[in-house]
Amino acid sequence: MSDGRNDAVSGGPSPAVTFGGAAAVGALVAVAAGVYGRLHDPASETTIKWVFTSTLHFKAWMTTLALLLAIGQVIGGLWMFGKLPIGSAPTWVGPAHRIAGSLALLASLPVAYHCLWSLGFNPDPGGSRRFWHSVFGCLFYGTFATKVMAVRSRRMPGWALPVVGGLLFTVLVLIWLTSSLWFFREIGTGI
Amino acid sequence: MLRRVANWVEAVVGVAFLLTVILLFTNQPAKPPDAPAAVVEAAGGIDGAAIFGARCAGCHGGDGSGGIGPRLAGGRVVQQFPDAADQIAVVTSGRTAMPSFAAKLTEDEIAAVVEYTRTILAGG
Numbered sequence: 001m002s003d004g005r006n007d008a009v010s011g012g013p014s015p016a017v018t019f020g021g022a023a024a025v026g027a028l029v030a031v032a033a034g035v036y037g038r039l040h041d042p043a044s045e046t047t048i049k050w051v052f053t054s055t056l057h058f059k060a061w062m063t064t065l066a067l068l069l070a071i072g073q074v075i076g077g078l079w080m081f082g083k084l085p086i087g088s089a090p091t092w093v094g095p096a097h098r099i100a101g102s103l104a105l106l107a108s109l110p111v112a113y114h115c116l117w118s119l120g121f122n123p124d125p126g127g128s129r130r131f132w133h134s135v136f137g138c139l140f141y142g143t144f145a146t147k148v149m150a151v152r153s154r155r156m157p158g159w160a161l162p163v164v165g166g167l168l169f170t171v172l173v174l175i176w177l178t179s180s181l182w183f184f185r186e187i188g189t190g191i
Numbered sequence: 192m193l194r195r196v197a198n199w200v201e202a203v204v205g206v207a208f209l210l211t212v213i214l215l216f217t218n219q220p221a222k223p224p225d226a227p228a229a230v231v232e233a234a235g236g237i238d239g240a241a242i243f244g245a246r247c248a249g250c251h252g253g254d255g256s257g258g259i260g261p262r263l264a265g266g267r268v269v270q271q272f273p274d275a276a277d278q279i280a281v282v283t284s285g286r287t288a289m290p291s292f293a294a295k296l297t298e299d300e301i302a303a304v305v306e307y308t309r310t311i312l313a314g315g
Contacts (some may be wrong), residue, residue, distance in 0.1 A: 036215065043218075043253065056250075056259040095197035102197070102204040109211045117215055119249055187259070 015157040022149035022156070030142025033112075037121030037134065047114045052191050055118075059111045060183040061191060066111075067176045069104035073097055074169050081162065104172075105144065112137060133178035136171050143168045235299055239307025242300055246292065247308075255312040260289065266313040278305050 012018075052058040076097035079089040115137055122130035147164045150156045244253070251257060255264030261271075272278035282301050285291035292301060 040215075042249070054257070054259045092193050095193040098197040099193075099200050102200045106204045106207055109207055113211050113214060117218060 012155060015155050015160075018153055018155040019150070019157055019160050022146045022153065022160075025149065026142040026144075026146030028142075029145040030138040033116065033138040033141050034121050034134070037116045037119075037138070038123060040116065040120060042120035043118045047118060048110050055114055056183060056187070057191055059114060060180040060187075062107045062111050063176055063180045066104040066107040067172055067180075069100045069107065070169050070172050073100040073104065074165070076100060077162070077165055108140070112141070129178050129182060133175065136174045136178060140168070140171045140175060143171055235303070237300055237303035239303035239305075240311065242296065242304040243307055243312070246296065247304065255308065263308045264312050264314070268308050269313055275305055275309060278309070 013021075047055055049055045049058045052061065075084070076089075076093050078084050079086070079093050080097065082088065115134075121134045121138070123134075125131045143164060147161070147168050150160045150164050243255075247260075247263075248255075249258075250260035251263050252260075256262055257264075261267070268278060272281070279301055281289060282296075282305060283291065283293050283298075296304070
């Protein structure tokens with residue numbers, strides 16, 4: 001009796017086509033987020049602030065938390081791929097890598113919610129920080145969607161996961177630079 | 192064990208993601224109170240409420256209750272700026288984290304939104 005999963009791997013579309021499909025879905029997700037942010041009438045309201053002074057304090061620190069978790073995830077990924085000079089990764093690194101990535105996404109959700117629902121997509125390149133932050137925010141979720149598919153699919157090219165993972169981390173860094181860092185410099189690092 | 196925790200965390204985050212998407216489409220914002228027609232007319236036909244919603248509410252809250260910017264509602268702004276001219280100067284030129292609106296709003300629009308915060312938003 002054959003293994004259905006292996007059959008599927010040997011008889012389906014090529015890795016390049018599979019990656020192209022995942023990239024297309026990611027692009028659709030990014031565009032959908034941008035279209036929502038552009039067409040939705042911004043509520044201009046504060047949302048969750050938890051124990052923080054304001055929603056923006058909350059957002060700045062949650063984005064920082066997401067970045068720290070992502071740094072942990074990158075380290076875990078490098079370890080699993082044997083790119084760290086500390087030997088092979090123990091078995092707990094894989095699940096810890098997944099948990100860190102999931103929690104980073106969780107931390108980003110209330111931030112993205114306020115960005116999209118309350119502020120919207122800033123289409124003016126003249127207001128450069130907000131424009132690029134809007135672009136990076138949309139790219140983040142699109143890239144995330146592509147990465148989830150890269151993780152789940154057995155048809156992806158070998159380079160797909162590290163490339164998409166690296167791109168996702170880069171976009172998150174750019175989001176942090178255009179939001180949290182700006183906030184910490186302009187407003188302060190208090191909570 | 193940790194693998195099961197990872198599965199569980201991924202499931203929870205998946206549900207949270209779906210809830211966030213649903214909220215994006217279902218949550219209705221509380222709009223700031225409209226300026227009465229007489230107030231709009233007195234401001235030369237400029238709707239201070241609309242300007243507040245578009246330019247100020249993102250930081251000061253849709254109802255002026257504050258956010259990154261200080262609370263304005265309930266007369267707080269009148270306490271801080273007994274003279275409206277001082278408030279107009281801050282809106283025009285900016286101060287610390289408060290951006291300048293000199294290039295974004297006309298003098299009449301600034302006057303109208305300031306009047307809105309000092310009257311309608313103050314509950315007066």
